[in-house]
Amino acid sequence: MKPMGPIPPAFVSEEGMLLIGGCGAASLVDEAGDTPLFVYDMDIVAAQARHWRAAMPDALDLHYAIKANPYGPLLTRMTDLVDGFDIASGGELQMALDAGMAPDRISFAGPGKRDDELSAAIFAGVTINLESEGEGRRALAIAEKLGKTPRLAVRVNPDFELKGSGMRMGGGAKPFGVDAERAAGLARDIIAGGADWRGWHIFAGSQTLDPLAIIEAQAATIGLAARLSDAVGATPPLVNLGGGFGLAYFPGDVPLEISQIGEALDKALESRPDSLKESRFAMELGRWLVGESGVYLTRVIDVKTSQGETFVVVDGGLHHQLAASGNFGTVVRRNYPIAVANRFGAAPADDAVTVVGCLCTPIDRLGDRVALPPVQPGDLIAIFLAGAYGASASPAAFLGHPSPRELLLG
Numbered sequence: 001m002k003p004m005g006p007i008p009p010a011f012v013s014e015e016g017m018l019l020i021g022g023c024g025a026a027s028l029v030d031e032a033g034d035t036p037l038f039v040y041d042m043d044i045v046a047a048q049a050r051h052w053r054a055a056m057p058d059a060l061d062l063h064y065a066i067k068a069n070p071y072g073p074l075l076t077r078m079t080d081l082v083d084g085f086d087i088a089s090g091g092e093l094q095m096a097l098d099a100g101m102a103p104d105r106i107s108f109a110g111p112g113k114r115d116d117e118l119s120a121a122i123f124a125g126v127t128i129n130l131e132s133e134g135e136g137r138r139a140l141a142i143a144e145k146l147g148k149t150p151r152l153a154v155r156v157n158p159d160f161e162l163k164g165s166g167m168r169m170g171g172g173a174k175p176f177g178v179d180a181e182r183a184a185g186l187a188r189d190i191i192a193g194g195a196d197w198r199g200w201h202i203f204a205g206s207q208t209l210d211p212l213a214i215i216e217a218q219a220a221t222i223g224l225a226a227r228l229s230d231a232v233g234a235t236p237p238l239v240n241l242g243g244g245f246g247l248a249y250f251p252g253d254v255p256l257e258i259s260q261i262g263e264a265l266d267k268a269l270e271s272r273p274d275s276l277k278e279s280r281f282a283m284e285l286g287r288w289l290v291g292e293s294g295v296y297l298t299r300v301i302d303v304k305t306s307q308g309e310t311f312v313v314v315d316g317g318l319h320h321q322l323a324a325s326g327n328f329g330t331v332v333r334r335n336y337p338i339a340v341a342n343r344f345g346a347a348p349a350d351d352a353v354t355v356v357g358c359l360c361t362p363i364d365r366l367g368d369r370v371a372l373p374p375v376q377p378g379d380l381i382a383i384f385l386a387g388a389y390g391a392s393a394s395p396a397a398f399l400g401h402p403s404p405r406e407l408l409l410g
């Protein structure tokens, strides 16, 4: 038997049925029409945003990285909960605008922006976080053709790492941003080229559960932003401090305690260097805001044995929920929290089972030798922490199965 990650406390049982947002999992599947289904509970997202605002200094804005979950109805609701969206493509630009986010509250990061994407972003008036000097030159040339003043910030590849992060996005040779020692030069060039310089974007990493590592990285980020601004000789309107808040997906993970991060940041911002006195600050979060809100529901098609091991075969799989199969940013495969939704809270059977998806590949494992109550065809399996990097971060076209359904509650 292998352990699984902790089920978020918001999920409870009523007469053996998993409740999501107060509704039974089986009736949600009926409402959506079929499995596989992602259900997102907006109340959980709103509670996370409230928790963040209560813990963080007032001077700090909250941005949502929509890559974590760009489901249209959820994005629309997010426009009221956060101060800005971070996007990573022309497609996400359209989603952000369709959701009703004001263009001057959208920032566009990501390497390899095509000319048509830069053009759409400049035309719409969103801030582009430049990833290279070449991208800066292209943005200025496109803006001139459009007769627009582009809003440009510089994404900095910091000269430090976010320790303990699941995905390192800064420190060392990276395809993201401009190395710290060249960032001030790029800012000076774009100011000289007539851009509206919006400041710095410094995103060191993602999925950290160590508050001290985040505190250390934020202090280093403020120090770096101050040094770079001194070198430019101008005050950055915005310093985006990145994010990195992680979720407890796996056995032994301890949920991130954010109040001490807020207290440390409050002090760090109070005593910030003069060159940043007039700047605003933002944090950019994806998974921490939306991850816990989501449950992936998939129906058991078959239960079979092979050489003494029981396999529970479901109608979903890694084509919808790649992360739970251990193939999205993890080195070692570990079990996400998983349960039988229609026997939620029941005692586990004596023998562990392996829950596999319907794809004909050995990597389509959603639960590896997990302890579940007895399972039969027709049962509903729930995989938790499915609100981030689920439907939009999985290879849905692989093997031609239907796309998952999605439902927003609350």
Ligand SMILES: Cc1ncc(COP(=O)(O)O)c(C=O)c1O
Pocket: 065, 068, 086, 109, 167, 169, 203, 206, 207, 243, 244, 245, 284, 285, 286, 287, 288, 388
């Ligand atoms: C630039 C940028 N912003 C935000 C995020 C969101 O990270 P997370 O969902 O872990 O908060 C990422 C993740 O890769 C990113 O690259």
